[in-house]
Amino acid sequence: MTAHRIVTGHISAVLALLPEELDTTAARTAGRALPGGWHLEPSGTGLERAAVEITVGAAGVSADAHTVRVRLPRTAASSDTLAYVTYTALERARQQQRKATVHATALHAPGGRAVLLLGTKGAGKTSTALALAERGWVHAGDDLVVLEGDEVQAVTVWPGKPTAAIRDPLRPLAPKPQRDLEPFAAGPARLVWVVRIAIHPSLATASLTPAKPLSVNERLRLHENLGRYISGLPTPLSGEGSVPYGPVWPLDTPALARWRSHLITALGGCRFDYLYASSPETAADLLAKEADAR
Structure with missing residues (x-):
């Protein structure tokens, strides 16, 4: 697993723990329809704090003050779900940059x-x-x-x-x-x-x-x-082709609400x-x- 810099929604942030062998073709294709696209590039020094961590496993979401952690089944992680989930998970980072x-x-x-x-x-x-x-x-x-x-x-x-x-x-x-x-x-x-x-x-x-x-x-x-996109992760974490599973994990803060x-x-x-x-x-x-x- 390695870290990448993700660029989407007109911001860039660190995306950590993405399996190196994961096929992101579907996510890149879906990203053409997202604001600002969806691109992965080398993360640079690797010392930056990750805004999002993606791991493969049973679907789930957790978060702390700095990082949103998402687990996706491998089939979902290899689908367009990866683009939609990471875009939404970055809304907190987006709003911290006044967008x-x-x-x-x-x-x-x-x-x-x-x-x-x-x-x-x-x-x-x-x-x-x-x-x-x-x-x-x-x-x-x-x-x-x-x-x-x-x-x-x-x-x-x-x-x-x-x-x-x-x-x-x-x-x-x-x-x-x-x-x-x-x-x-x-x-x-x-x-x-x-x-x-x-x-x-x-x-x-x-x-x-x-x-x-x-x-x-x-x-x-x-x-x-x-507040719609910062209220949680509405994208089905198991993929659109199966039973939707997307627990809403609040990503908001009082400072962002004031902004x-x-x-x-x-x-x-x-x-x-x-x-x-x-x-x-x-x-x-x-x-x-x-x-x-x-």
């Missing part, structure tokens, strides 16, 4: 500033982003995006998941195939606008409603989103709107028109 994984979609508007689209599953984030890309905007991540908050309350959007699952309207019950998002952002951008989207055909009139000052409910939704509150304050400092529209095309037209007017 957080969020459930959102992001784009760069003309001019290069970032716009963050929030919404529940099925709200229309991906479809609206595809429509905006047809209008000259640049994709910066679908479903998973990494935010960075600095000490002066500026928020940066780092490129997120570069693929999207698009449902075939002629086969609504079929699995959604993944497609690459193009054009895709090459680097981070300053966040200037947050939009929570609701798309429904019954909405006769498209509208943008200011969300500021942020309500208690909105702040709670943001807290839940920012997320700071980040929510910074998000509230951006323009923040609620968008209601009958279709993604209508929503994209409204956003593009509003961006052109600024």
